[in-house]
Amino acid sequence: MIVAFLFFAFEFLEKEGKATIVTRERVILERKANSKELNELKSYVRQNNPDLYARYIHVNKQFKKSKADYNQAIEDDKFLGFKSFKIFSYQFFPTLLFFLYVVYHLYISVKERKKNIGIKIIHLVFLLFSIVKIYWVFQSSADLSRGEYYILAVITTILVSFSVWLFHKKELTWNRKVKKKLMKVSYYAMVNCDEDKTEDMAKIIEQPIK
Secondary structure, eight states, X not given: OHHXXXXXXXXXXXXXXXXXXXXXXXXXXXXXXXXXXXXXHHHHHHHHOHHHHHHHXXXXXXXXHHHHHHHHHHHHHOXXXXXXXXXXHHHHHHHHHHHHHHHHHHXXXXXXXXXXHHHHHHHHHHHHHHHHHHHHHHTTTSOOOHHHHHHHHHHXXXXXXXXXXXXXXXXXXXXXXXXXXXHHHHHHHHHHSOGGGHHHHHHHHHSOOO
């Protein structure tokens, strides 16, 4: 149950720590104070040293142009909401392979293990996870809400718990069938064994099955 819950557990965690929030607020306040003092300094230099201020304006324009070119280059590198095609590939291709792997094994389990419902449910859980991950890759700007992730986490946990229960039930059923068959074999052996070996056969049958 815990392992299944971990599929979507990241949504239950806070995105930032308390220290990050506090220090960011302090940076915002300090930036405002710094901008105020810088504006006063610019005003003073413009009035008392026009040449120095003119050089500053020239350099500042070049800086803003370079910054704009850099930001545009960043935008050009973006792919489907990711910073680059490489990052998109890192997120998408392993997920796609995992999705195909799960679909293949789900098909095998449906075709060859028709009575094993537990394994089908496990594959469905992995399929659900891969579908959500693929959706996130292509809709990174419109992610699922936290409530929807909560629902997915609960559904996943329930499905895996039900699957484990089915596995356990199937194992108990199999053990009962094995014991029943052993008893039939033992009875047949007792009936058909030599009389001088009947006592030894009885002792073997009476031994507990481990």
